[in-house]
Amino acid sequence: MAKSAKPKKVRSELKNTAYEIFIGVLSILSILNLVLVYVFRSDPSLQTVLSVMNGLFSVIFLIDFVYRIFTAPSATRYFFRDFGWADLLASLPFAELKVLRVFRLVRVYRLLRKLGVRTLVRTLVKDRANSALMTLLLMGILVLEFGSISMLAIEENAEGANITNASDAIWYTIVTIATVGYGDTYPVTNLGRILGAVIIVVGIGIFGTFTGYLANVFLGPSKSDPSAEDEEDAATAAPDDDTVSAVDAGDDAAGSSLADAASRGVAAGAAAGAVGKGVDAAPDRAAAVPADVDAARLRALLEQSEATNAEIRRLLARSGT
Secondary structure (H helix, E strand, C coil): CCCCCCCCCCCCCCCCHHHHHHHHHHHHHHHHHHHHHHHCCCCHHHHHHHHHHHHHHHHHHHHHHHHHHHHCCCHHHHHHHCCHHHHHHHCCCCHHHHHHHHHHHHHHHHHHHHHCHHHHHHHHHHCHHHHHHHHHHHHHHHHHHHHHHHHHHHHCCCCCCCCCCHHHHHHHHHHHHCCCCCCCCCCCCHHHHHHHHHHHHHHHHHHHHHHHHHHHHHHCCCCCCCHHHHHHHHHHHHHHHHHHHHHHHHHHHHCCCHHHHHHHHHHHHHHHHHHHHHHHCCHHHHCCCCCCCCHHHHHHHHHHHHHHHHHHHHHHHHHCC
16 A cells, blocks of 8 residues: 655744743743842852752753754744844853843743643643653752752751752752662751652652653654554455455355356356347447357357356355355
């Protein structure tokens, strides 16, 4: 069966819905971090955590810019008219340029206005794999930042604490999210241990979901895989084969071949039909029949056709069809 050509995927400046929301929330978080940097300038530990997170956001936004410019319908239009230049500058590690990340919020607003809230929710529910992945990645980033800040605030001045600076807090949070658990840093307060348990649960969910997502991507059937269509074609063709087998079985039970009888009947019927048309035709068509046609031969052909048809009916009656 000939397969129709698969239409090309239309490029769009707006990407996957879950991905756009993920980038939008990160943009809001990065702008919030800029505010926290200026509000808590006197806290060096907090400044260290925020600097690490801003560096992580810069890497993510730079990857996002490269992805958009290579998949945009028009790279020039994206760069100059759709705030691509702002995406590039905001991804650079300069605090003065990070305020340009507000332009990413314009893209999220356009997405919400284009789809509407109800359509947006239905899209996220339908695309459960990407939605779950982006949600857990976002949770991981939120836990990394606010878990480190909270753990540092709880443990920094506790008696016998070994999480005493920003480096210790970030290291503990990363190791706990990854469910590695080296044990070199650990909380000593009850509140810190509760927070550590929450981080462990979130880490298990993140890596479990991420592992399942990768398994689905690399081991799941491809959307363009023609095997499903081939199986459907085989299933469609199967009843024809079964029908042929059933007919053959009926012929064996009857003791003769219906195929041979049918072929003889068709040939004889064609000849009889031709003769009948020649006999019943108008006088002007009768003139086209050769004069030397033997009437006895024609009657013999008609009798043979009738006998063959009777034999076919007898065989069909015996085979139970």
